[in-house]
Amino acid sequence: MSLLDRLFGREKRAAVRSDDAYLAGFFGQRAGLGAAVDPARASGLSVAHACVSSICQNLAAVPLNLYRRAEDGGRERASDHPLYGVLHDMANPNMTAFEAREVLMASVLITGNAFARIEWNGRGQVAALWPIDPGSVAVERLPSGRLRYRVSTGAASSEVLLQDEMLHLRYRLDRSGVMGLSPIAIARETFALALQQQETAAKQAANSFKPEGALVFPSPIAGQQRQQVLDQLEAKINATNGTRGVLVLDGGTDWKSFSFSARDAEFLESRKLTNLDICRVWGVPPTVVGITDHATYSNTDQESRALVVRCLAPMAKRIEQAMNAALLTADARKSLFIEHDLAGLLxxxxxxxxxxxxxxxxxxxxxxxxxxxxxxxxxxxxxxxxxxxxxxxxxxxxxxxxxx
Incomplete structure (x- = not known):
């Protein structure tokens, strides 16, 4: 803490990059399987990517409108307000509203936090939203209780933004009430198991699923003869031509396998169960991400509705309330509000x-x-x-x- 901070009693709380595997292990976020779970790597799992894409694309595709409360208790779209175009058409000159909303929601689902710099016009209205990489943002709580954001812009430079200049979306608040928790960090054991299974499958595929074992002879053999047998066995197993890979064992020689097949170890069933666990982390029905082992026409339709009711609707409400608080002033919230239109999905x-x-x-x-x-x-x-x-x-x- 600097001298000025001590004199003025400033209190700072900096955020730790959630995608740093070494810092995660240092702070006790290392998985029980012995491997640190990197959110960026874990989100690359096919099922995890499908879950994140399904939520992001569905929510970014539905209309996010700015409404004005009418005197008769109804509502009407405030299409004449600058914020309406930011949420509905172009978030900024370089990003469409769909792209910006997709980036923010993906960041929330992977790291637990999403940030966007708010650009205000001269009339105190939002003119643009600029998404920011969450790994470059550190959050500080001031003595007044308000938040301040320090954004790294280069090797040795940073930019300080006040709470009114930042849109901060959070998945689930931590104990400090400042940062959001990453779903991947919360369920890190599940993702660690999935990554280990993927590495095991990759190693077996890289080895062309070749067997490992021992040749057992009924009587001792000389060292030179032993090496000759091993060379012949390796040549047969590694042969590219299928007919040359046939092995003939005589003289009472027996083959003892050291490895289990994928079926014997129930490896495939275990991976299926892990994929279901990943779907549970984000609340996505299995059929939505392509797991159709027990799918029928009726339950597929019901799970599509369950995606909206149990997954998209809570996430939409989380985003709406955060945007209403950050993008509208206290006076503007008396007559304006932001809301998703999920009726089309139902x-x-x-x-x-x-x-x-x-x-x-x-x-x-x-x-x-x-x-x-x-x-x-x-x-x-x-x-x-x-x-x-x-x-x-x-x-x-x-x-x-x-x-x-």
Whole structure:
């Protein structure tokens, strides 16, 4: 701590790079299998990559709109606000809104934290968002309780951003309440096992799944003869031509294997179980990432809905509240709010949608133009009228008419 920090009582708390395997091991984040889990390497597992991609791409694809509260309690899109274009079209001059949101969500799911520098215009409105590598950001808590971000911009230079200048998304708060926890670090034992299994499979494939064992002779043999037999055996096993790899053992010679086959060790089943464990870490249904061992038409459809309800919806709420707090001032939050539109992911197939539209239309609480808007169709004249079912009236209305 510097002299000025001591004089003014400044308190700092710096973040540790979550993708540094050596620092992770130093702070007790080493896996029980003896290997440090690097989030960048663990996210390269095929199932882990599929889980992260599924969440990121689905959430980045759905509309993230800025709404304005109406006087009648409804809402309308605030398309005239600069923030609407940042969230919906271009996050900054170099990144589309989809790309920026995908980068931020991937960072949250892998490292537990995502950062974006906020660019404000002269009217106090957000004009752009610039994603930042989380490994270059250190977070400091000031005595006032607010946060300050020190961003490394070079070998010996850094930039300091205040809390109002940074969008900080966090997966799960740590004990200090400052940084988010990486899902990979939380479930590091699962990912360590998956990485070990992948390395084992790679070693077997690199060795062309060649057997390891011993030749057992009924009687002792000379050293020169032993070496000659080993050379012949190695030449047969390593032969590229399949017919030359046939081995004939005579004189009572027996072969004792030192290694288990993948089937005997249940290696393939163990990898399948590990893949399911990785899906559980992010709450992604197995069929979404291509694990279709027990998939049927009905449960695949249900798991697609489960992805939205159990995985995407909580993540969307986490992002919405963080953006509302960081991108809107206290006064602006009284009339504006940010929200994902997840309705498109829950609409189902055409038959189910049209049946639901018919219920709403015949019930009198949906108009033709509202239905056409959900189907991306233009409005029609007279489409804003609502139906009034003849067999449904307000309680007491019929008796009042008879009394008159």
């Amino acid at each position: 609409r189902g197939d055409m038959a189910a949608r049209y049946a639901a539209y018919a219920v709403g239309r015949n019930g009198g609480w949906l108009s033709v133009n509202e239905v056409r808007a959900w189907e991306n169709l233009p409005k029609i004249d007279g489409g804003d009228d609502y139906l009034s079912p003849l067999n449904m009236t307000a309680a007491g209305a019929e008796q009042g008419e008879r009394g008159e």
